[in-house]
Amino acid sequence: MTDFLFDVIATELEDAVGRENCSTRTIDKLTHSVDYFWLSRMWADRGLRMPEGDFIVAPKDAKEVSAVLKIANYYKIPVTTWGAGGGTQGGAIPVCGGIVLDTKRMNKIYDVNTQGMYIECGTGAIYKHIEWAANEKGYATMHYPSSLTCSTVGGFLAHRGIGVSSTKYGKIDDMVLQMEVVLPNGDIIETSPAPKHAAGPDLNQIFIGSEGTLGVMTKAQMRIYEQPESRQFRGFLFHNMTDAFNAGRELLQKFKPSVMRLYDEAETASLIKKIVGVEKKGAFMNIAIEGVKEMADLEMKILLETFGKYGAEDLGSEYGEKWWKEKITFFYPGHMMDIPQCFGTMDTIAPYDKIEKIYWAMKEAIETNFPQAKFIAHFSHWYEWGCMIYDRFIVDGKDVPRDPHEAFRLHQAIWNCGVRTALANGGVVNDHHGVGIKLGRLMKEQYGPAMQVFEGIKKQLDPNGIMNPFKLGL
Amino acid sequence: MQFTQKSKEHIDACRFCWMCHHVCPIGNATGLERNTARARALGLSMVARDSIEYSDDIISNVYECSLCGGCMTDCVTGWDPVMFTKEARLGAALDGKLPDYVMKMLMNINEKGNIYGADKNENIPEINGGDILFFVGEDTRAKGCAKTAVELLKKADVKFTLLKDEPSSGYSMDFLIGAAAETKAVMENCARTLNNYKKVICYDPSDAKVMMREYKEWGIELKAEVVTFTAFVAELIEGGKLKIKKSDMVFTPQDSPLLARDLEETEPIRKALSACGEIREMLLNREHTMLAGNLIMNEYMPAVIRKVAENRWINAKNADTMILVTASPAEYLMLSETKPEGIDLMKLEEAITKCL
Numbered sequence: 001m002t003d004f005l006f007d008v009i010a011t012e013l014e015d016a017v018g019r020e021n022c023s024t025r026t027i028d029k030l031t032h033s034v035d036y037f038w039l040s041r042m043w044a045d046r047g048l049r050m051p052e053g054d055f056i057v058a059p060k061d062a063k064e065v066s067a068v069l070k071i072a073n074y075y076k077i078p079v080t081t082w083g084a085g086g087g088t089q090g091g092a093i094p095v096c097g098g099i100v101l102d103t104k105r106m107n108k109i110y111d112v113n114t115q116g117m118y119i120e121c122g123t124g125a126i127y128k129h130i131e132w133a134a135n136e137k138g139y140a141t142m143h144y145p146s147s148l149t150c151s152t153v154g155g156f157l158a159h160r161g162i163g164v165s166s167t168k169y170g171k172i173d174d175m176v177l178q179m180e181v182v183l184p185n186g187d188i189i190e191t192s193p194a195p196k197h198a199a200g201p202d203l204n205q206i207f208i209g210s211e212g213t214l215g216v217m218t219k220a221q222m223r224i225y226e227q228p229e230s231r232q233f234r235g236f237l238f239h240n241m242t243d244a245f246n247a248g249r250e251l252l253q254k255f256k257p258s259v260m261r262l263y264d265e266a267e268t269a270s271l272i273k274k275i276v277g278v279e280k281k282g283a284f285m286n287i288a289i290e291g292v293k294e295m296a297d298l299e300m301k302i303l304l305e306t307f308g309k310y311g312a313e314d315l316g317s318e319y320g321e322k323w324w325k326e327k328i329t330f331f332y333p334g335h336m337m338d339i340p341q342c343f344g345t346m347d348t349i350a351p352y353d354k355i356e357k358i359y360w361a362m363k364e365a366i367e368t369n370f371p372q373a374k375f376i377a378h379f380s381h382w383y384e385w386g387c388m389i390y391d392r393f394i395v396d397g398k399d400v401p402r403d404p405h406e407a408f409r410l411h412q413a414i415w416n417c418g419v420r421t422a423l424a425n426g427g428v429v430n431d432h433h434g435v436g437i438k439l440g441r442l443m444k445e446q447y448g449p450a451m452q453v454f455e456g457i458k459k460q461l462d463p464n465g466i467m468n469p470f471k472l473g474l
Numbered sequence: 475m476q477f478t479q480k481s482k483e484h485i486d487a488c489r490f491c492w493m494c495h496h497v498c499p500i501g502n503a504t505g506l507e508r509n510t511a512r513a514r515a516l517g518l519s520m521v522a523r524d525s526i527e528y529s530d531d532i533i534s535n536v537y538e539c540s541l542c543g544g545c546m547t548d549c550v551t552g553w554d555p556v557m558f559t560k561e562a563r564l565g566a567a568l569d570g571k572l573p574d575y576v577m578k579m580l581m582n583i584n585e586k587g588n589i590y591g592a593d594k595n596e597n598i599p600e601i602n603g604g605d606i607l608f609f610v611g612e613d614t615r616a617k618g619c620a621k622t623a624v625e626l627l628k629k630a631d632v633k634f635t636l637l638k639d640e641p642s643s644g645y646s647m648d649f650l651i652g653a654a655a656e657t658k659a660v661m662e663n664c665a666r667t668l669n670n671y672k673k674v675i676c677y678d679p680s681d682a683k684v685m686m687r688e689y690k691e692w693g694i695e696l697k698a699e700v701v702t703f704t705a706f707v708a709e710l711i712e713g714g715k716l717k718i719k720k721s722d723m724v725f726t727p728q729d730s731p732l733l734a735r736d737l738e739e740t741e742p743i744r745k746a747l748s749a750c751g752e753i754r755e756m757l758l759n760r761e762h763t764m765l766a767g768n769l770i771m772n773e774y775m776p777a778v779i780r781k782v783a784e785n786r787w788i789n790a791k792n793a794d795t796m797i798l799v800t801a802s803p804a805e806y807l808m809l810s811e812t813k814p815e816g817i818d819l820m821k822l823e824e825a826i827t828k829c830l
Contacts, residue, residue: 025508025531026507026526026529026531026532027508027513027517027532028507028508029518030516030517030520030526031507031508031510031512031513031517031783032507034489034490034516036490036492041490044489044490044516044519044520045486047520047524047525048525049520049525056507058505058506079636083508084492084495084507085492085507086492086495100507102505102741103509104506104507105504105505105506106505107505109504124505126495126502126828128496129496129502132757133759133792135757135794136757136789136792136793147492149493149494149495149496149497149548150492150494150495150496151492250648327596328493328550329550331493332493332549332551333487333488333490333491333551333553334489334551334553335550335551338490339490396784467821473771
């Protein structure tokens with residue numbers, strides 16, 4: 001691009017969003033080039049610059065987003081949407097340069113609607129802020145991921161995020177009623193006024209999880225809930241994973257706890273020991289039950305009876321309460337994996353008839369092919385039909401190649417091995433962190449010819465291919 | 475730019491961590507990614523690795539932080555973005571790279587004793603009342619008014635001295651360039667004045683913060699006992715020196731981050747207000763408070779600081795606040811500029827005076 005054309009585009013973008021909201025400053029380009037993806041962190045740690053956007057724009061509403069997308073389409077410049085940058089899959093990294101569209105100025109909370117039980121807000125709102133808004137009126141969003149304080153509503157929607165109380169309250173895609181979306185051509189659309197209908201396919205679900213490849217979500221109505229009268233915790237220790245899966249499956253045919261988290265022996269002996277203080281050998285499982293007290297009391301009785309059948313040791317409420325209190329502590333620097341380690345979370349999901357097989361297959365594949373990697377896992381989102389594995393590999397800093405390109409190769413090889421093993425045994429590319437640039441190549445391996453459905457939608461909505469190129473495998 | 479090892483550790487811990495994103499009053503006001511502790515840390519980490527220059531661009535980002543300590547309080551591990559931000563400001567000063575607006579304020583402090591370059595306020599009377607000094611502070615002298623506070627002390631029969639010429643406490647210098655020799659010299663000069671008294675009642679939490687913390691940290695001898703105006707007044711009420719008639723007024727305290735976080739003082743304002751009426755808390759109170767104004771930053775990014783105050787009014791409104799009460803002159807000024815209809819704003823001394 002010539003300097004002249006650069007200035008032409010810059011002035012048009014400034015005209016669209018205001019000069020103070022269109023930046024070419026180093027600090028803005030730099031901070032929008034490193035997200036929570038291990039690669040971008042490793043790269044920056046080694047003093048290297050990741051691909052950067054040429055223009056960082058921060059529109060205040062759908063109209064301004066529309067203006068930006070029209071400019072981008074005309075000049076055929078890539079547009080990468082950025083929420084708060086907490087994604088682990090490199091979905092927000094502007095790998096082709098161009099425009100980075102930061103959504104955080106679209107952070108207005110329009111309505112806390114206690115009749116319709118939703119909050120209407122801009123998708124640039126930090127989720128904790130909408131939780132605060134709900135709390136101020138005596139309600140709660142019940143979306144409590146570790147990244148609650150540092151991710152936007154749009155960010156969670158873009159990659160199908162999930163919180164720790166998902167078993168009772170659902171995933172982010174269960175929590176949205178209606179959305180406003182700006183299509184790549186600049187048209188502003190609204191999805192159906194209610195999410196459960198028979199008026200054709202659900203438009204919400206086309207854009208949720210699309211990671212900025214099909215448009216920009218600009219406004220959303222997110223569900224709120226009454227605060228539970230009672231929230232009760234119970235910790236258990238299982239002798240083996242099989243018993244734990246069977247107990248969990250049986251419990252879910254009876255009622256839905258809010259929190260269900262099973263840690264394998266390796267994670268029980270490391271993270272759970274460190275943060276929660278469980279010293280015993282076995283697989284730790286934490287359950288939370290909440291709602292009207294009378295019902296919660298009854299559910300607790302059913303829980304104890306059910307888990308008792310599978311030989312689970314009842315550890316009482318203390319560990320569960322501690323876990324709830326510390327649920328975010330796990331993710332602060334000093335408690336979490338960090339550079340110079342090489343690590344990744346290869347979360348996948350499957351029905352109960354496959355999940356344990358996937359766990360053991362992934363563990364064996366990683367530990368056999370990469371003996372320098374440690375494999376730990378927990379199972380944190382449960383349904384009547386199956387659950388997810390939050391399995392992680394960790395390579396100590398001393399075993400990570402000094403050459404950043406070689407370090408990257410090691411990282412990619414472990415991921416290929418882990419995800420391909422999951423796919424081969426009936427899992428999916430990812431459960432709730434999304435795909436981004438990290439796993440795009442594996443999407444075709446999961447979907448095969450079904451990928452043409454995504455490609456067809458992409459081609460129709462974004463014929464110039466400007467929206468977040470190379471993400472989602474699109 | 476050379477960072478200390480301690481700063482480097484904190485910068486490296488924060489550069490890839492977003493956990494405190496939600497508590498930054500500046501980031502919440504601007505919606506800009508660069509106004510986060512992690513963005514500032516990332517930029518400085520790249521400077522520390524010689525990957526980018528410590529340029530005007532990076533330096534101006536360092537000055538977009540209010541040093542309110544919200545991030546530090548939120549961090550369960552104890553990482554401290556305030557510490558490395560102040561060190562980066564000192565580094566900019568030592569490298570001769572201070573932004574023009576910072577230079578202007580430093581020159582104003584040097585020439586006039588305040589960041590604004592305001593002439594001495596001739597309306598402030600001199601009171602010679604013995605060995606208790608009522609220290610008003612440079613911001614109130616230049617921009618505010620402590621008349622009601624003075625009257626309140628008189629009503630309690632407190633014998634105090636009010637200086638016609640008051641030295642700068644060093645707060646502004648500390649905010650702008652951190653632990654520079656020049657800052658220490660200003661603080662030492664102030665300490666010499668303070669040491670002529672047994673007790674100092676500090677009206678402005680900004681001044682109290684440096685006198686009670688930084689002076690000690692930097693080995694500046696301070697013989698005088700320093701108390702905040704808030705704590706002093708709460709004691710007067712508790713000791714019966716101020717006769718309060720409890721009213722039916724409902725007060726919502728706006729905790730100054732300087733009092734609540736730096737000085738860990740959250741209860742005196744509540745003790746005083748609960749004697750006067752009822753207290754209704756708003757979201758983010760005590761040490762988790764949200765900044766509502768900063769007069770130094772208001773000099774170079776007024777629109778953002780205005781938005782910071784407006785955001786705090788939203789919390790007040792959502793709590794059905796009737797009267798918002800602050801003990802911070804800076805926050806009072808910014809909140810009064812942005813006050814919405816239907817909620818009253820009072821300084822602490824005004825709330826108390828109404829109940830005498």
